[in-house]
Amino acid sequence: MNQQPVILCVDDEAHNLSLLEALLVPRGYKTLLANDGKSALIMLRSEQVDLVLLDVMMPGMDGFEVCRRIKADRATCHIPVLFITSLDDSAVEIRGLDLGAADYLVKPFVPAVLQARVQTHLALKAHRDRMEELAEERAKQLVxxxxxxxxxxxxxxxxxxxxxxxxxxxxxxxxxxxxxxxxxxxxxxxxxxxxxxxxxxxxxxxxxxxxxxxxxxxxxxxxxxxxxxxxxxxxxxxxxxxxxxxxxxxxxxxxxxxxxxxxxxxxxxxxxxxxxxxxxxxxxxxxxxxxxxxxxxxxxxxxxxxxxxxxxxxxxxxxxxxxxxxxxxxxxxxxxxxxxxxxxxxxxxxxxxxxxxxxxxxxxxxxxxxxxxxxxxxxxxxxxxxxxxxxxxxxxxx
Ligand SMILES: Nc1ncnc2c1ncn2[C@@H]1O[C@H](COP(=O)(O)OP(=O)(O)OP(=O)(O)O)[C@@H](O)[C@H]1O
Ligand SMILES: [Mg+2]
Structure with a gap:
């Protein structure tokens, strides 16, 4: 995980991206902003991202498809994805979680809740990364x-x-x-x-x-x-x-x-x-x-x-x-x-x-x-x- 965790925010509404940036940057996170699914996937290829905040309803490639592609790629499948959407529908929530999303937040959200969820999922990822490092280390020692x-x-x-x-x-x-x-x-x-x-x-x-x-x-x-x-x-x-x-x-x-x-x-x-x-x-x-x-x-x-x-x-x-x-x-x-x-x-x-x-x-x-x-x-x-x-x-x- 990066020293300063990097969060990729994906939303087609510019003011939503600004809001996320305003909530996350003061907390010490670095943010990358993408206003559609395609540019999000391109950024994921070139940047080391620790967490993705993903809108569901976007023109062109929707959030579900972006999530599916993130999880299908060996290079990115380990990155936690949190859906943020105005769709308050459990069928949509289940679909997102089935695709491998780590969590789901409904707009309008309480800023403190978003910050707490981000912190939790980053901590879980850091823990998982460490476990993987240890497992790799053990495997080398066994060889x-x-x-x-x-x-x-x-x-x-x-x-x-x-x-x-x-x-x-x-x-x-x-x-x-x-x-x-x-x-x-x-x-x-x-x-x-x-x-x-x-x-x-x-x-x-x-x-x-x-x-x-x-x-x-x-x-x-x-x-x-x-x-x-x-x-x-x-x-x-x-x-x-x-x-x-x-x-x-x-x-x-x-x-x-x-x-x-x-x-x-x-x-x-x-x-x-x-x-x-x-x-x-x-x-x-x-x-x-x-x-x-x-x-x-x-x-x-x-x-x-x-x-x-x-x-x-x-x-x-x-x-x-x-x-x-x-x-x-x-x-x-x-x-x-x-x-x-x-x-x-x-x-x-x-x-x-x-x-x-x-x-x-x-x-x-x-x-x-x-x-x-x-x-x-x-x-x-x-x-x-x-x-x-x-x-x-x-x-x-x-
Ligand atoms: N060619 C073989 N024919 C029959 N049994 C085999 C053969 N190769 C492996 N085995 C079985 O598989 C077991 C595990 O093999 P493995 O090489 O992992 O360990 P080992 O040979 O017992 O010990 P070592 O760690 O020193 O290699 C062996 O103990 C043996 O029972
Ligand atoms: Mg042997």
Whole structure:
């Protein structure tokens, strides 16, 4: 809400507008005056308005239509509308309230009553705005909490993933070092003939030529893992930008590699020429990590699991399907799994935040996410759809 509340007064009679101005300005409110519905709607688009005082009977667009349009627009629907009219008819009053008006005053009104109603509705709006801010703040905290807890459960696996290439790097470096030492001592020895030295060089080149390549490969694998982890855990990725969902899936698979590699085969099919989507890449990765980790948890560690990921265009959406061949979801729990803190896992494995946070993220991207069981009890299928044309900038800041 503005520091100085802004009240838009809409009336086709100039003296009514002057009266409202005379009653409101001394009370510390800023007034905007419109003498017809059209100009009121134009002002609402360019100004930050906290309350609308609206006449019903106006030439051209009447107050009901103005109210209907205010309430139909996402940008203005939260602004309280108070009808002020000379029509003292309960059917008219009911129609106004049905359209979403907050209150109704009949002309001639008592100035103190108008001022009291304005004050009440502004206070209610300020309270509602604060509640919304708090809810948004809590939602951001939950998203971050889920990311940290997911990272916590993946940490041991990620450390293991780094250890393996690190072990190779150390071994190959030792081999190289010892071979270089042998060669150097042969080169510095006066007893080594030229032919022996040539053979030693030949052997060194044949044996060790690809050692630096292997070291570079190992270091590169570590770099990829570290980069995925950094991107996933860092605070502060703000807003949306064009992102490739395939890249997000790859990063998520890197983070979940250790959870999947022993008992799950991953199949990924990506349609050609998929456009990027306007999204927060870090949050998209978070959704995919949640889905892949859930699938890995669901599939029996003793049997061979299959995780199938498909990415394709479906009308105006990019659709990602994640299928596993685990036990599927109990039909009675298909709705419950989206509730915060619902989990069938023990406290160490699951917080029950993953899917509720994922749904919040996808909703924030004007997308859809749902779960279903695959045919003949073959496992679970999660579907994520994101609009291709979503140019709305996000003010989601972490
Ligand atoms: N692929 C799946 N197959 C079967 N059940 C699933 C699958 N994915 C999720 N579920 C069910 O949904 C529940 C909620 O999942 P959610 O990701 O929200 O929480 P969690 O995995 O239990 O904990 P965490 O917060 O660590 O992710 C899971 O406990 C599980 O019962
Ligand atoms: Mg989970």
């Amino acid at each position: 971050h909490a889920d990311r940290l807890s997911t990272l916590g459960t993946l940490a041991a696996g990620i450390a293991h993933e780094i250890n393996t290439p690190l072990f190779y790097i150390i071994c190959f470096a030792q081999v190289l070092l010892s071979d270089i030492q042998k060669l150097t001592s042969q080169m510095t020895s006066t007893e080594t003939s030229e032919a022996t030295l040539r053979d030693a060089w030949q052997l060194f080149i044949e044996k060790d030529a690809d050692v630096p390549v292997k070291i570079a490969e190992g270091a590169n694998r570590i770099r990829v893992i570290m980069e995925s982890m950094r991107k996933f855990s860092c605070q502060g990725q703000v807003g949306k930008a064009p992102v490739s969902l395939d890249d997000c899936i790859e990063n998520a698979l890197t983070l979940c590699h250790n959870e999947l590699k022993y008992h799950v085969t991953v199949h990924k099919e990506v349609a050609a020429d998929l456009e990027p989507v306007m999204a927060n890449g870090q949050q998209m990765e978070q959704v995919f990590v949640n889905l892949f980790k859930n699938a890995a948890d669901a599939m029996d560690k003793k049997k061979k699991g299959t995780l199938t990921i498909t990415l394709c265009r479906e009308n105006d959406f990019i659709r990602c399907t994640v299928e596993d061949n685990g036990p599927g979801i109990h039909p009675q729990q298909l709705d419950m799994i989206w509730e915060p803190f619902f989990s069938t896992k023990d406290a160490e494995t699951g917080t029950g935040l993953g899917l509720s946070v994922s749904r919040g993220i996808i909703k924030d991207h004007q997308g859809r996410i749902w779960a279903e069981n695959r045919e003949q009890g073959e496992g679970a299928r999660f579907v994520v759809e994101l609009p291709v044309k979503n140019n709305q900038q996000n003010d989601f800041v972490e």
